[in-house]
Amino acid sequence: DGGITQSPKYLFRKEGQNVTLSCEQNLNHDAMYWYRQDPGQGLRLIYYSQIVNDFQKGDIAEGYSVSREKKESFPLTVTSAQKNPTAFYLCASSISISYNEQFFGPGTRLTVL
């Protein structure tokens, strides 16, 4: 089955540690996205990538980093510089940057203790 996988579903880290969230897709989509969801805030864009080896900052990129070495993978690193990292993180993909419809993974709940 084609789709987007995110692992793990729940992640716990100590304050001050970097943590990497995984996102893999087998839909052959060019564009991939990372969103953060907080209660009452909707979804806010962290980073997006139009193509391999290219990515752009979204609205709330501070304290986060990404890489896009393979078409299928778009991992997100939450660094110690992110002041409030506890949140639900969603990864999405679309056929291309010019095709608006996005497909989402199941999400990762990150809790920083």
Added chain:
Amino acid sequence: AQTVTQSQPEMSVQEAETVTLSCTYDTSENNYYLFWYKQPPSRQMILVIRQEAYKQQNATENRFSVNFQKAAKSFSLKISDSQLGDTAMYFCALGYGANSKLTFGKGITLSVRP
């Protein structure tokens, strides 16, 4: 800048009845798309319906339909014959042109009562 506003934080509807969820938006673009996404308790985001701004005809998908009022910049979602499985958070989203970044509203929590 694009904005999407969902002013109702919560709504409740009796099973089998009809409910309408409101969304307004603002954009200076002429070529854009509007979406409703559903997020059930599992938190998996699911696309419900999509509307291209250049199309005058309102989109429909089974029990889901939209009322797209371009001049008023309004995009409401009507759910007919509500089912318990419709209980979820619903997000309105706006995308445009060659840039498929989506702007999301804050969402509305819909509860369907048995």
